[in-house]
Amino acid sequence: MSEPATIHIAFADLVALLERIFVKHGVSTSNARILAENCAGCERDGSLSHGIFRMAGYVSSLDSGWVDGMAVPVVEDVGPAFVRVDAKGGFTQPAFSAGLPLLLDKVRENGVAVLAIRRSHHFSALWPDVEPFAEKGLVALSVVNSMACVVPYGGNKAVFGTNPIAFASPRAGKPPFVFDQASSAIAHGDVQIAARAGHELKPGMGVDRDGQPTTDPKAILDGGALLPFGGHKGNSIALMVEILSAALTGGYFSGEFDWSGHKGAQTPFTGQFFVVIDPERGGNDSFAARVGQICDLVLEAGQDRLPGDRRHLTRAKAEQNGIPLSAESHERLKALAGD
Ligand code: NDP
Numbered sequence: 001m002s003e004p005a006t007i008h009i010a011f012a013d014l015v016a017l018l019e020r021i022f023v024k025h026g027v028s029t030s031n032a033r034i035l036a037e038n039c040a041g042c043e044r045d046g047s048l049s050h051g052i053f054r055m056a057g058y059v060s061s062l063d064s065g066w067v068d069g070m071a072v073p074v075v076e077d078v079g080p081a082f083v084r085v086d087a088k089g090g091f092t093q094p095a096f097s098a099g100l101p102l103l104l105d106k107v108r109e110n111g112v113a114v115l116a117i118r119r120s121h122h123f124s125a126l127w128p129d130v131e132p133f134a135e136k137g138l139v140a141l142s143v144v145n146s147m148a149c150v151v152p153y154g155g156n157k158a159v160f161g162t163n164p165i166a167f168a169s170p171r172a173g174k175p176p177f178v179f180d181q182a183s184s185a186i187a188h189g190d191v192q193i194a195a196r197a198g199h200e201l202k203p204g205m206g207v208d209r210d211g212q213p214t215t216d217p218k219a220i221l222d223g224g225a226l227l228p229f230g231g232h233k234g235n236s237i238a239l240m241v242e243i244l245s246a247a248l249t250g251g252y253f254s255g256e257f258d259w260s261g262h263k264g265a266q267t268p269f270t271g272q273f274f275v276v277i278d279p280e281r282g283g284n285d286s287f288a289a290r291v292g293q294i295c296d297l298v299l300e301a302g303q304d305r306l307p308g309d310r311r312h313l314t315r316a317k318a319e320q321n322g323i324p325l326s327a328e329s330h331e332r333l334k335a336l337a338g339d
């Protein structure tokens with residue numbers, strides 16, 4: 001059987017194509033640029049569950065009227081180290097971008113600051129939100145909740161979202177140390193990809209509509225649910241993410257928003273929380289070098305790679321050769337753009 005045809009597209013060209021799709025489906029030009037860069041960055045880095053695979057979901061959510069592509073976020077200065085943003089029913093990334101300058105001012109002034117975003121739709125990976133802080137010499141942690149599709153450990157009803165947590169730290173002489181992981185055993189996007197490809201999942205990732213363990217991704221998507229990673233420990237992390245992203249920010253819990261009136265809606269309407277720290281204030285000596293040291297110790301001890309290493313390698317290849325896309329996906333994107 002012949003291999004499916006692949007094209008290689010430059011980052012800027014992919015951004016331009018995705019931007020046209022967003023604008024065609026009701027997103028303002030400024031919001032479209034932010035979303036397009038975010039999505040193209042995921043594709044470039046091989047974060048395929050949140051790259052161009054997501055464009056159909058963005059479009060159907062926009063077309064359903066569930067998310068406001070034109071939303072203008074409102075930034076509030078609520079304390080010496082506290083920034084709040086109301087995304088006004090729009091996507092999270094433009095809200096984050098609007099709050100960022102004030103957040104950075106406060107981090108530089110106080111050594112630490114937090115950002116609470118509410119009434120926002122996050123449909124992407126989290127690493128693009130934290131990695132740029134580490135590139136500026138800062139340490140950042142962020143969490144976001146999503147849509148109820150994870151049964152608590154030992155439970156029988158989906159309460160949590162897939163609730164990722166991402167962390168970034170500068171590391172001397174190397175790209176920052178960044179991890180970005182769902183608190184479910186697998187991201188919902190990867191279940192969709194497995195279902196589309198006809199692949200089984202590993203055991204321990206989900207249950208079917210009767211609550212029975214299954215490795216069939218279609219059974220998970222068809223009335224079943226995911227499990228937290230690491231049993232009761234993942235449960236606590238997922239619960240913490242709900243508390244920080246929703247209870248604290250004034251956003252919805254993953255099971256609280258009602259999208260039933262918007263056929264085709266896919267983007268969770270929740271909240272996101274950040275803590276950003278200037279490590280220079282920690283009383284340490286050579287913070288980034290110390291991070292490099294501990295990372296090296298982990299590798300010397302036998303871990304074959306660190307989180308983020310695969311992404312950075314994939315990015316380097318894409319910067320050299322272009323971003324690989326199947327010709328079929330490229331055609332699908334052009335159709336969404338109305339080309
Ligand atoms: P993975 O399990 O694929 O990866 C989680 C982390 O572990 C990554 O930082 C990854 O680094 C690292 N990693 C993977 N394999 C290894 C290994 N062998 N050794 C060392 N490190 C490793 O991610 P998830 O499935 O948990 O999540 C996928 C994406 O889905 C995330 O980007 C997340 O933000 C997103 N998501 C978004 C949600 C939302 O509401 N917006 C909800 C849930 C998930 P590397 O990237 O370099 O492989």
Ligand code: PYC
Nearest residue numbers: 123146162187188189
């Ligand atoms: O992959 O779990 C996921 C996800 C939820 C919302 C966006 N991505």
